[in-house]
Structure formats: C-alpha cells, structure tokens
Amino acid sequence: MGTCKKTVFCVLLISLICLTGCNTDSKEIDERTIIVGMGIDKNEEGQFIVSIQVPVIVSGGQQGGEEGLVSEFETLSSTHNTVWEAIANLEAQTPTILFFGQLKSIMIGERLAKEGIEQVMDVLDRRAPLSNDVLLLVVREKGEVREFLKNETQLVNLPALYIDRFFTAEQKLSRTDDVKLFEYRRDRNMISNAATIPLAFYDINTVIEDMAVFKNGKMEGELIGKEAGISGLLKERKMENINYTVTIEGEGRSLEASIRANMDLSYSFTETNPVKIHLEATGKGELVHLETHKDRASEETIDELHKKLEENIKKDIDNTITKMKGINVEPWLIGHRIWSKNYAYFETLNWNETGWKDAQIDVNVNVEMEQTGQRILPEKIKLGR
C-alpha cells in the first residue's frame, strides 16, 4: 500500500493547506480591533448606548512635537434599540473586526442597572470570545458611561486597564470588591436572586468604591463605605484590613485611636417562624494609631478599645442588615444556607417576600487586640536617668 499511501498523503496535505487559506477566521492582529473596555447604558428614550474602548498604537507624539499629547486609546459609541445592533453599528465605524477576546471590564450605567441588566447579560453569556472573568462595574448616574470610559488618568493610560489593575492589586480597603461576570451570574442564581457589583464614578480621578445591590437583575440599592466591607464579611464570612477610628476616655481626656481589624463570621439559626439568625463575628485587631506617643496603650485603654471597637462593628453590621431589610434584598447567602440545610423549613419562611424582612438577627462581636504596634512599642517605661 506504500505508493497508494503516499499519493493519499500528498493529496490530503494539499487539501489541508488550501483549507487553511479559506479560513474566514484567519485574521491578523492588524485586522482586529481589540476592545479592552465596554460601556453599556440606556438613554432617556430607552435605547442602549454601547461604548467601546480601543487601544491605539502610537509613538507618543510626532517627531519634533510635544511628547505625550497623543491619546493612546479611542472611545467609540453607538445607540440602538438592542445591544447587539449597537455593537454592529460600532463595527461599521471601525476598519477592522471587533475582537472581544481581550475585554477586561464592562461598565454598566446606573440608569440601565436600575431598569434591569438581564437583557445585557444574555448577550454577554452567549458570546464565547468574551471570557467569563470579565470585571463588572456600575457607573454612577452623575456621569455618562461613555464619558467615564474617556477619562484619562495619570496612573494608568487606559481607563479600562485602570479598573483591571485596581482589582488585580486587590486593594484591601474593604470599601468595594471585584465582581466578575461569572460571579454575578452565580450570585444572581442563588436562592435570594441577589448580587452586588462595585460602583464607580469620575471626579478629577477615577473613584471605585461602594457596591450596587441587585435583585432579579435590577439595581435596588447601594452599600456605601463601610457597609460594603461589612457586606463582604456577611457574604464571604471574612473581612481583612477594615479600619476603625474610635474615641475613648483615657488619662483624664478623650483619646482618638485607629485600629485595623481582620474579622471572621459564623452563622447559626433557630428554626422558628420568623427565623432567628445568630451571627458570631470574631476577629483580631491591631492598634495603628493612638493620638500621640505619650499616650500609653495600658490594659485599661486596651479594654476600653475592645468595647468601643466591638460596639462600632456591631452597630455597622446591624445598620447594614437593616438597610438591606429595608429594600428586602438579602445578598449574603443567608437564605441559601437555610435552604440547603433544611429545605422543608425554608419553604415555610416565604423568604423572598417576608422571610428575610421578618428575620430576627442577633449579632455578637468579639475582637481580640493582637498587636499594639509593629515597629515601635511606646508602652515601655524608662528606668533611671
């Protein structure tokens, strides 16, 4: 069969080479418009405004001209009744095909978020080139999404990359948290149908803080400042590096102390109707600032700090829970935990209608001071002269 094999091999090899030439997907990099950021919003007429951010390869200014005056990205926008048609219009504005494989972040306008993002999510879910770990962000209504995309920052050249860098660096500010496309989808599918997405706006600088709260795909509320950190604690059952500044009485006057705490949380519930939920928050604190060096972190001061810190954390947890009960959204998987442990009991609670609102939650906070300083120990007492 030797000759026959050789003939077949040659014929097939030629056919294969021809096939690769006919491949419509064979696009060189200069034939692709690489999209790194995408913004989606709605206008007052209810149409979708889709904006894309495209990096432009530039030399950094013409020879002899001023350096750095050339923008390194271009933002294009299009408006249409559907997201997909708006994207098609954008393609008409570019000389090459749109490539979503490098998309880093998707910015959703607050107006669209309040009307509901299910329609947008469906397009994003079905398109395979778009990775499921794309970051999501809600842009506050005070600025338009396309304007947010256009804003240059001195720190990172492309706004879309700024967001990616911000979350990749895992800034431990406990004021916001990254949410990827698959994480949003996962949380939205949980028993409470609630999820969160970080909020952002542009005001001289790009500011990413607070969390938008969604139920059934619609933005129903916000978690602001520390509430976002507390929300992380309630959901992930741990929170790192949350800062508290408390005022205590010491040495005959008021002292201001700053503490950094790492917290863990455990849940239990009693099967009553309404359900009684017990939250046990335990953590370790570190004293990072005590007004002046002269003020000593004595045992009494530390005790006082414990109490104040525990009170403050408890108050914040209570406030955050009350806020979410107010809009009847439970984004922390509490209902899901009950559902997975005792389905029959969960069914009696009518969780999404009244069960969460009526739930009786008691919070117990216990913080232990672990350190009073990392580099210096000002508590030492000098002996002698």
Place this chain on the structure above:
Amino acid sequence: MDPISQETNNGKGELITFTYSSTITLGLIFLPYISETEIRSAWLKVVLAVFPYFLLMYLINKVIKKHGEQDILGLFKQKSYKIFYYPVVLYLLFGTFYASLTGTKSLSIIVQTYLLQDTDQAVIIVAFLLVAFLGLLYGIRTITRMLVLSFLLEVAIVFSLSFIILSEDFRWINLAPVFSTDILTFGRSILSDMSRYGGVVTLLAFLPYVNKSVNIFKATSLGLLLVMYSYFVVCFTALGIFGFEQAMNFLSPATALIQATSARTGILERMDLFFLSIWIMSFYKIALIHFWFGTFLMNRIIKVKPKREWIHVCIFVALIAAISLSTPSLINFSWEPFNLNTLFYSLVVPMILVSYLLIRSKKGAGTGGDM
C-alpha cells in the same frame, strides 16, 4: 479465529493510556452535565457510575483467564452461532458509528464556539476528518504511540484542576444539598451518566494487541479510576465555582473553569484557549480510537487482507463525513436516546457477551463458528 496482527507488544502503560483516552474526551468536554434534565450532585453520579464498568473489566479478565484468549469477539465467534455473532458485531458497529458521529458533530460545535466563530462547521468537520483519516491509515500501533505521547499532559491538566478547591472562588455551599431528588430519579440519572464511560467498549478490540503478561484487570481499572477522578474533579469544582444553575448551562464547563480561574498575564492572556487546543488533540485521540474500532468491527464482518484494510477506513470515514455534513447542527440534540444506546452497546451487550463466555466451557466450540 481472525489472525491478529503481530503487533501484540503493548504493555501495561499502553493499556492504561488506551483505557483513559478511549473515554475521557467526550465526557470531559460536556461535563458535568450532558442531558436535558440534570441533578445537582453530578460529582457523586460519576463516582457511582463507574462501578458497573469495573465489574465488566473484572468479567473480561475472568474470561481471558478461563479461555486463555484475549480476543473476546473472536472467542465469542468461536463459542456461539453466526446468528448471534453477526447481529452483536453489527450492533456494536452501529453504536460506534453513532458515537463517532456525535463526537464529530460535538467537535465542530466546540471549535466553532471557542476558536473559529466565522468558519463554517462543514470546513471544520472536513479538516478534522481528513487528518483523522490519515492517522487511521497508519494503524493501531501509531495511534497508541500518539495516545501515550499526550497522556501525561492531559492528566496533568485535569489534576491541576483539583487545586481550584483551594481558590477563593470555590464555595462549599454550592455543593449542598447533596441529595436533592428521590432515589429513583437519582438512579435514573446515574444510568444516563454511565454513558460517559462508554468508550471503554473499544478495549474489546485493543486487548488482543496487549502483551499476555499484562494484568488486564489491574491496568484497565487504573485507567478507569483516572477517568473517574478526572470527571469527579471537573464536576465538583464546576459546581463549587459556578453553582448548579450556571454550571449546567455551560457548553464546556472544563473550559469555563480554566477561563475563570487562570491568571491573565503576559503572553498567555487567554490561557483557556491554550487549554482548548489540548482538548482538540483529545478529540483526535478519541476519534482515532473509535474510528479504528469501527474499522476493526467492519473487518470482523467482511474480512479483508491487511493491505486492503484502507478500504474499511475509507468507507467508515466517508460515511461519517457524509452524515455529519448532511445533518443539522446539534442544537436541541436529544441526548436521551444517545445515552441509552451508549449504555446498551458499551455495557449491557459486552456484559452479556462475557457472561455467556464465562458459562461456556473452555473446550467445545459452538457449531456456528467458521474458524
């Protein structure tokens, strides 16, 4: 009995690799959920579904030990009547053809979805089949060498997925409740999942090429254990990372897992596409194994000289190409008849076959065998 090629020097390693490669790809690509209706604990199903196949391997081993012959189909021909033998081989051929066809169509969907969005499925199918056809012409020895070559890489990737359990994105709460259906539904669900291991039926053709000193049961069980562990890891981590509702809708949970958990840096910005290219290799492996099994069975029905075996290869691949290209894409494909058929041809029929051979005495051939 049909003369088996002289290439019977495949050892334990080749047998483990063949067992693993014969069944892993299709199962993984569509893991953890392959039917229209699903239950949450797919990870438990895949663990339980492997046991009947262990039993099959045990029985095959007993038959080999009893009759001193590794060619099970040849033995069946010898010990039974033509009226039973030919329908069984024909049915096995039909099952293999059906599985090969589904695999080819699935490959075209996966490739079109993740790699070549604008390329026609027909182009993908033709290019795939042409390369597979070439591989088949070189026979089982070359195919086995190819399997061994990429086996370790494939296993390493699947095993590296185990570490996803340690990631922050993995949520144990997504796994509960473990039992969310009644026993009957759970049992039926296990039955549908058994089809994931269906590829091992090809061992009926491979065993004659294995060195007689190899402990068949040990090697095939180890291969099956590896397959089971791979399935388990993908099911378990997909459920923990994505939750039930999202995981069951993925076209390829294994690819989605790698997308969600791989670090996006530098050249390997899209690690998932790199891994996908390895799955494409796996598709070639499983296609080569099943196509070869198909031609092996064709040869058992219409015997040709070794130098004319390419005729069977041509017919088999041409039929796959013709039907693949002339039927619509697998949208809304009904997996139930496919799963049932796979279960029947890969487990029930071989089980009956080996049970029959076990009760037949070592000596005394059937009257119908045309040796």
